[in-house]
Amino acid sequence: MRTFLVLICSLALACAAGGAQDKNKSKKQAPKKNQTQSAQHAGAPSAGSQKTKGSQRVTTAGAGGQKTKKAKGSQQIATQGGQIVGGAAGAQKTKKSKGSTTNAVAVQSSTKTFKAKRFNLQTKTRPATVGSVTFQPNRHIQGSQTWQGSNYRVFRNYSSQWHERNWWRNHYNRVVFVYGGWYAWNAGYWIPAWGYDSNAYYAYDGPIYAYNNLPPDQVIANVQAALQEQGYYQGEVDGLLGPLTRAAVANYQRDHGLYITSAIDRPTLSSLGMT
Known part of the structure; x- marks a missing residue:
């Protein structure tokens, strides 16, 4: 009887030990598979995805962002340049045009043709309103x-x-x-x-x-x-x-x-x- 019990206990221990080993072996094989899958994801798809995604990020955030920012900056400079041209130089140009217009009017006014007229004057009579000048021999015009x-x-x-x-x-x-x-x-x-x-x-x-x-x-x-x-x-x-x-x-x-x-x-x- 004692021998039978010892045999049963030994068999139970052996089964338990074998089950534990199988379980541990399964656990060890599972991570290895997961690691393989992870390695595969990391090696091929994941690496490609990260590279592509990373490149896109770099292009978008880095070069693209700088390019966009630079372009925006150029637009701002151009706009500011436009304001400068429209404000300072434009004002000067307007002022100059105005000055030219003024000058043109002045020249036109001074060169306006005056048509000769014939006036009815009392030239046969001696004027009483304006006195006569006195003769001075060899007088030269002063200045x-x-x-x-x-x-x-x-x-x-x-x-x-x-x-x-x-x-x-x-x-x-x-x-x-x-x-x-x-x-x-x-x-x-x-x-x-x-x-x-x-x-x-x-x-x-x-x-x-x-x-x-x-x-x-x-x-x-x-x-x-x-x-x-x-x-x-x-x-x-x-x-x-x-x-x-x-x-x-x-x-x-x-x-x-x-x-x-x-x-x-x-x-x-x-x-x-x-x-």
Whole structure:
């Protein structure tokens, strides 16, 4: 009986030991399989997936992100550049255009053609409103030596000369009577013919540019009308180069960068559009 029990116990222990070994063997084989599968996943699919995914991440987050960021930055710079161009340079361009427009208007205003007119003047009577100047032998025009250019040569060379009537007729082909005085045509200018008539009247002693082949009174009247249009002369259009007219001429010359001659000279008439 004792022997039978010992045999049964031994058999039970042997079975238990064998089952345990089989179980352990199964457990050992299972992880190995799992490890193989894991290795396979890690080696082929997983590695490829990670590589692809990793590359995508790097491309997206790294190069792509930087590229996108750089592109965005470029757009921002371009936008800022556009603002700079539109703001600073654009403003300067606008300002310059405005300045050009202003300049163009000024030039157009100064070169506007003034059409010559014929005024009904009382040239046969001696003026009572403007006094006559006094003859001064060999008088030169004050300040004329500083007026440079051929247009002012006649003013630089002018001196008051007294001659009798025949002398004037022999030396000048054209002599006209205006407002009690006689004027001789001298190379495109009218000059007082002092001595032609000892009682002659002259409101101004000096050359008067013979604009449009008009007599001196009509030239002066046209200048007065042109200065009226521009607000420089508020007096009567009477064809007399008196103090009021000469002051208006001087103010116009000063504002337009001309020599202040206070006289009817060619550059002033050209500036007024009287050509």
